[in-house]
Amino acid sequence: MPSSRTFPWSKFKRIGAASRADLRDLVKHAEGKVEELDAQLSEDLFRAVGSHDRDAVAYLLWAGVTPRFQQVQAVRTILQQALCDRDLEMATLLSDHHASFMPIGEALEYGVDSPSSVAQTARYMWEWFANNVYLWDPANAHLGCNHPTLQWLSAALRGTAGVPCKFHKQLVRANAHYHNTYNLYPSRSIAGDTRTHPNFDVSHVDVVRSWPPRGKPQWPPPASVADGTLRPATHFHVLEYWSRIRRLRRVEAAYAAKDHWRTLRVFVRRAIPVALYWQEVTQKRLCAPGGVGRKRDFDAYQADGF
Helix, strand or coil, X not given: CCCHHHCXXXXXXCCCCCCHHHHHHHHHHHHHHHHHHHHHHHHHHHHXXXXXXXXXXXXXXXXXXXXXXXXXXXXXXXXXXXXXXXXXXXXXXXHHCCCCCCCCCXXXXXXXXXXXXXXXXXXXXXXXXXXXXXXXXXXXXXXXXXXXXXHHHHCCCCCCCCXXXXXXXXXXXXXXXXXXXXXXXXXXXXXXXXXXXXCCCCCCXXXXXXXXXXXXXXXXXXXXXXXXXXXXXXXHHHHHHHHHHHHHHHHHHHHHHHHHHHHHHHHHHHHHHHHHHHHHHHHHHHHCCCCHHHHHHHXXXXXXXX
């Protein structure tokens, strides 16, 4: 990634000075900076899930970290790890923040089509768990389709948490399928892996209106740092992560401004005739015989005394 000196940040600080090509380069540069730190914090998230540290997981997800699969040689994704531990509360927390339901499994990895929706990935996870329930929960394997985990996967699951910026919506789409190459070498170019359906539905993923998030202390849980689940420098990494996201949000907004103005102009051109029509109808009704406007005008004329 080129250094920041090759990008006209000074032009961007002067409103309207940066060209659209400059802004496009700024967006790519800012995305790379966010991607770099997000991949690092995702490793902490995977470690927290494996340690059953729900407080640490909730903190990192609240901070905006992408719940993606980050281990190279592991045999389970981050959501599979929670389901194999029969921790449905952890799994619900991850799914609310758009963790991928696509399981790792040799039969599924190479034997199914690329998913195009969350519901489809959840069905793949249901099939994987149903075929392996005797390994992860032999005591309840006899329940079959009535197993609590399978019942949970049968529900209409869909993440509800907002994401920090538009780039995170791309990450949700990119990580919908298990990406070995993507997670080994995270970059924007690999984020569009062909095994992910190009039209994977992320319409339910909303970008939050403001950043950084509110409602919780910005410091990580002390117990998670004390037992080594989170590194002592996690707080500083999160603050730097937020700073990079803020810059990315600004350049995303500047790059999209032209399209937004075009949308506004189209809306105004279509709305003005409608507004003038209803204004005419209203004035005719007010000034018609017996109308409120005509009565007020007559009363004002009589009260004037001129």
